[in-house]
Amino acid sequence: MQIPFNPQLFGYDINIHLVLEYLAFFLAFRYYVILRRKITDKINTNNRLSIILGAALGALIGSRLIGFLENPLIEFSQQNLIQLLNTKTIMGGLFGGLLGVEIAKKIINEKQSSGDLFVFPIILGIFIGRIGCFLSGINEFTYGLETSSIFGMDLGDGLLRHPTSLYELVFLVLLFFILKRIASHFTLKNGDLFKLFMLSYFGFRFCIEFLKPNIFYIFGLSTIQILCVICWLYYSPFIFQKLKHAS
Template sequence: MSGAFLHTLFDIAAWLAAAVALYWLSRQGLRFPAQSFERSYLAALVFGAGLGAYLFGSANLWLSGQSGIARSVEGALVGGIAAIELYKRSAGITVRTGARFALPLALGIAIGRLGCYFAGLDDFTYGTPTAWPWGHDFGDGIPRHPVQLYESAAMGAFALLYVVAVLNRSAFVITNGFYLVLVYYGAQRFLWEFLKPYGTLLGPFTLFHLLSLSILLYAVVMLARAPKARPMHERAVA
């Protein structure tokens, strides 16, 4: 079975898992802002995420001395956030609309990264050479960091902790879940970038280092400005 086919299978599995996560959250008695399921909102999200995925994915490829077109989940995240913030500003939406996407995002990335791992060298998401015992040969005879598995495990751990928080009705985690997953994602992704063979953009930092820091900074600012979370029976999740 080819790496490209496996990658596609895991991409589909990631989307299905995200959909299941959304359904599960809807069964937990939580109320999320209705704006995040409006057609215009979703259209802005899909457009921004798609544009960001190809723009930043391809830019990183070129900065690394390779030709072609590529996609990036981090680029999709940055593009989606930017598009939604612009959409909310133009539509006069002041409530926070990302809370329902925390678990789908974490779970989707955790599963999707497995597809990157099985895609091998063609996916250009592998790590740098390593002598560590779990180094993986992606087909060129060189043991490399399986950074896709590092990220998959990290995001899977967040998803598990988030589920526990929902079951325990943690108002802070549920209300601010989207920004918490962004802080977590940005921090772990920043670390893994040091183990990837990408071309640098600023000093020792790659394009994805800078995107990770941007995501992290955005989320920290939003958390700092967040209203105090009250018990879930008193308010809707914003």
């Protein structure tokens, strides 16, 4: 199979990344529905729907905002502006969704933590989306730098590059099973599983961004990496609490 993978259907080119992106949303939501049926949700249906709406709006705004901030020095032509408006990133979506949920919970006065139920559906959704990123090769800005290591792959430009999307797929599989094991073998406070997911994923993305052809703005960090630091600072009380109990 050649990368980028450009399948055709009835003579029309299929945007495989877009197809898998929509599939990721659909399957992740179906997985969420299945999981919610298996447990007694402490949050009533109306409040849960409000939380989902807050997450969706926050994710939409956050994904576009961070996508824009990844290219702050771009020339503002009509073509570039359209491209910027279509730019989005899962990192901004996750953190924006987190803030959207917190705002929604403040409005409806919901005190229960709501994130644990979303953890595994989110991992599934990201996994499917990253398959699309890998199959798109250099057509998606998720490819890695050139490398002479045994992991180098031709992603469509004739150069051997880090297949960072594949690295992330492996990480997501490991994270899925590790969090499943933690959830089944340890007694966690409501909300802790989601915090562990966010800290793990944002920590991974902070590291792997060094393998991508990013623009590094502040302290040698890219926009995504700065967002990762913000996320870790946001959860710093949780980190210190766990470290204190472990000592």
